[in-house]
Amino acid sequence: MCLFLIFAPMTVFYLNDLTPDQVVLNPDQSKHAARVLRLKQGAVLVLSDGRGAWHQGELKSVGKHCEVAIVQRHFQPPDAYEIHLAVAPTKNMNRYEWLVEKATEIGMHQLLPFFSNHSERQQLKQDRVERVVEAAAKQSLRAYLPKVAVARSFESLMNLDFEGKKFIAHCQDSPRKLLKDSYLIGSNALVLIGPEGDFSPKEVAMALDSGFEPITLGNGRYRTETAALMACHTLHLLNQ
Amino acid sequence: MCLFLIFAPMTVFYLNDLTPDQVVLNPDQSKHAARVLRLKQGAVLVLSDGRGAWHQGELKSVGKHCEVAIVQRHFQPPDAYEIHLAVAPTKNMNRYEWLVEKATEIGMHQLLPFFSNHSERQQLKQDRVERVVEAAAKQSLRAYLPKVAVARSFESLMNLDFEGKKFIAHCQDSPRKLLKDSYLIGSNALVLIGPEGDFSPKEVAMALDSGFEPITLGNGRYRTETAALMACHTLHLLNQ
Numbered sequence: 326m327c328l329f330l331i332f333a334p335m336t337v338f339y340l341n342d343l344t345p346d347q348v349v350l351n352p353d354q355s356k357h358a359a360r361v362l363r364l365k366q367g368a369v370l371v372l373s374d375g376r377g378a379w380h381q382g383e384l385k386s387v388g389k390h391c392e393v394a395i396v397q398r399h400f401q402p403p404d405a406y407e408i409h410l411a412v413a414p415t416k417n418m419n420r421y422e423w424l425v426e427k428a429t430e431i432g433m434h435q436l437l438p439f440f441s442n443h444s445e446r447q448q449l450k451q452d453r454v455e456r457v458v459e460a461a462a463k464q465s466l467r468a469y470l471p472k473v474a475v476a477r478s479f480e481s482l483m484n485l486d487f488e489g490k491k492f493i494a495h496c497q498d499s500p501r502k503l504l505k506d507s508y509l510i511g512s513n514a515l516v517l518i519g520p521e522g523d524f525s526p527k528e529v530a531m532a533l534d535s536g537f538e539p540i541t542l543g544n545g546r547y548r549t550e551t552a553a554l555m556a557c558h559t560l561h562l563l564n565q
Numbered sequence: 566m567c568l569f570l571i572f573a574p575m576t577v578f579y580l581n582d583l584t585p586d587q588v589v590l591n592p593d594q595s596k597h598a599a600r601v602l603r604l605k606q607g608a609v610l611v612l613s614d615g616r617g618a619w620h621q622g623e624l625k626s627v628g629k630h631c632e633v634a635i636v637q638r639h640f641q642p643p644d645a646y647e648i649h650l651a652v653a654p655t656k657n658m659n660r661y662e663w664l665v666e667k668a669t670e671i672g673m674h675q676l677l678p679f680f681s682n683h684s685e686r687q688q689l690k691q692d693r694v695e696r697v698v699e700a701a702a703k704q705s706l707r708a709y710l711p712k713v714a715v716a717r718s719f720e721s722l723m724n725l726d727f728e729g730k731k732f733i734a735h736c737q738d739s740p741r742k743l744l745k746d747s748y749l750i751g752s753n754a755l756v757l758i759g760p761e762g763d764f765s766p767k768e769v770a771m772a773l774d775s776g777f778e779p780i781t782l783g784n785g786r787y788r789t790e791t792a793a794l795m796a797c798h799t800l801h802l803l804n805q
Contacts, residue, residue: 423663430791432783465785503805543672543805545705551670558798565743565783 336362337371337463338393339470343378347385347394355391358384364391375462375470377401401468404432407489407513408560411437411482412553413520416445422457424550428557429461429471437485437515438476443522449476479528482517483535489513493537494552496523501539504559514560516540518553576602577611577703578633579710583618587625587634595631598624604631615702615710617641641708644672647729647753648800651677651722652793653760656685662697664790668797669701669711677725677755678716683762689716719768722757723775729753733777734792736763741779744799754800756780758793 338354350358358364368384372395381397410433415421425436436458438449454473462470489512492504496519508514517524517537524532533539542555578594590598598604608624612635621637650673655661665676676698678689694713702710729752732744736759748754757764757777764772773779782795 427791427794430785430787431795432785465787465791467785505802505805543801545670545672545707547670547705551667551705554667554794555671555798558795559802561783562745562799562802565745 337373337466338382339373339375339459339462341374343372343374343380343395345395347392348372348382350391350393352389355387355389358391359387369396371466373468373470375468377403377468379468403469404434404564406511406560406564407434408432408557409435409437409487409489409513409515410518410553410557411439411515412518413441413444413549414438414446414449414476415549416521418446420548420550421449422454424553425454425457425473426461427554429458429467430465431554431557432467432561433471433557434469435472435474437474437482439479439482439517440476441479441520442525442528444520445522446520451475479524480531483531485515487513487515489515491515491517491532491535491537492540492556493517493524493529493532494540494542494556495519495529495532496546497526497529499529499539501541504540504542504556505563507538507540508560508563510563516553516556516560518549518556520549577613577706578622579613579615579699579702581614583612583614583620583635585635587632588612588622590631590633592629595627595629598631599627609636611706613708613710615708617643617708619708643709644674644804646751646800646804647674648672648797649675649677649727649729649753649755650758650793650797651679651755652758653681653684653789654678654686654689654716655789656761658686660788660790661689662694664793665694665697665713666701667794669698669707670705671794671797672707672801673711673797674709675712675714677714677722679719679722679757680716681719681760682765682768684760685762686760691715719764720771723771725755727753727755729755731755731757731775731777732780732796733757733764733769733772734780734782734796735759735769735772736786737766737769739769739779741781744780744782744796745803747778747780748800748803750803756793756796756800758789758796760789 372380372382377400379399380395382393383396385392610622612620612622617640619639620635622633623636625632
């Protein structure tokens with residue numbers, strides 16, 4: 326927490342490999358550092374590998390390939406639990422990207438986009454979603470970048486090897502418990518959120534057969550992205 | 566809950582006065598009913614006054630001024646607690662409107678926009694915010710329309726006559742408890758969320774003097790609209 330405060334006004338750069346003592350920002354990051362942030366030689370910045378590293382770096386040279394020396398290494402331990410959200414892309418991509426941004430800020434660990442029987446949208450630009458994740462992680466100072474799985478079919482979610490509790494938030498009129506009463510604090514959770522037209526009855530039956538517990542998030546009628554965010558924040562809050 | 570399910574695929578029309586046995590939709594609502602939803606004479610719809618009424622109506626005539634007979638009256642009791650969010654408008658209005666939509670879906674009772682020392686935006690279109698509230702309440706089937714107070718100064722929030730606990734979610738490095746540990750279940754809460762640049766130290770001092778308790782929502786760096794939504798959902802969840 327203290328480290329977050331010290332570095333609060335600074336900018337985070339995510340680089341895959343931070344093992345060397347000196348690293349090079351990619352052309353986009355270099356441009357951002359040099360032209361947008363107007364950083365000068367000697368400027369202090371934060372480097373993360375998105376897997377817990379939260380290092381302090383010093384800008385050694387400014388240009389198309391900015392060089393940064395790592396001056397202090399710090400590792401943030403991972404959360405004791407993981408939040409996996411399997412969410413059908415919404416018809417309107419702005420709503421989905423909004424969800425990705427907010428879930429990243431709050432602390433989602435993995436997003437698993439999937440296409441359901443009732444999905445109006447049957448394709449997703451993976452790189453676009455990943456860019457939203459990185460921007461939101463930067464903004465909210467996350468040492469762990471949420472993973473974005475490749476979009477898959479609903480069926481392939483059924484066979485997923487997952488260590489933790491699995492939930493399906495459907496809207497059908499059958500018994501469901503509140504997520505907050507079904508979740509076990511400290512455990513991993515995978516929550517399935519359907520598209521605008523909800524899951525098909527066949528999908529719900531398949532999920533129940535595959536060990537997913539039926540849940541509800543409250544007594545309102547929530548949009549896909551709202552339900553997904555409520556699920557993410559519920560799990561985050563219960564572990565707080 | 567049952568009533569929500571019965572009426573789930575239907576459309577809600579908010580009218581201020583539902584005391585007569587027959588009411589008239591305003592021109593916008595009539596257009597929506599006739600041209601968008603293509604409702605015919607005899608169609609069943611939901612009428613609410615936004616203050617708990619959740620009546621069933623039958624369309625008697627379709628035109629520029631649709632007439633609706635109230636065939637069944639139902640009143641939903643209010644929540645035992647109230648969530649009041651005082652949120653400084655964000656620089657980007659889309660972010661603010663997004664918050665208004667989501668907080669309405671989740672169950673905010675009142676929004677109090679205010680301008681802070683660090684607010685980049687110093688004006689707000691009240692009617693636009695109210696339209697977002699109504700659309701979201703319709704979508705999420707709310708019998709209570711959240712109120713939108715007229716935008717005010719930070720100072721005028723200090724003298725607000727409020728029955729319940731008052732919180733300020735500032736980002737300064739001073740002791741703060743988590744909202745979930747500070748809130749008393751079942752009570753009314755007023756939560757202050759600052760603009761992009763946070764509250765000024767003077768504002769924080771004034772709030773503490775005026776009985777606001779300092780809180781935090783977690784250990785991330787959250788955007789204004791994210792923090793406001795987290796506060797709203799935290800209070801909703803604790804009362805669930």
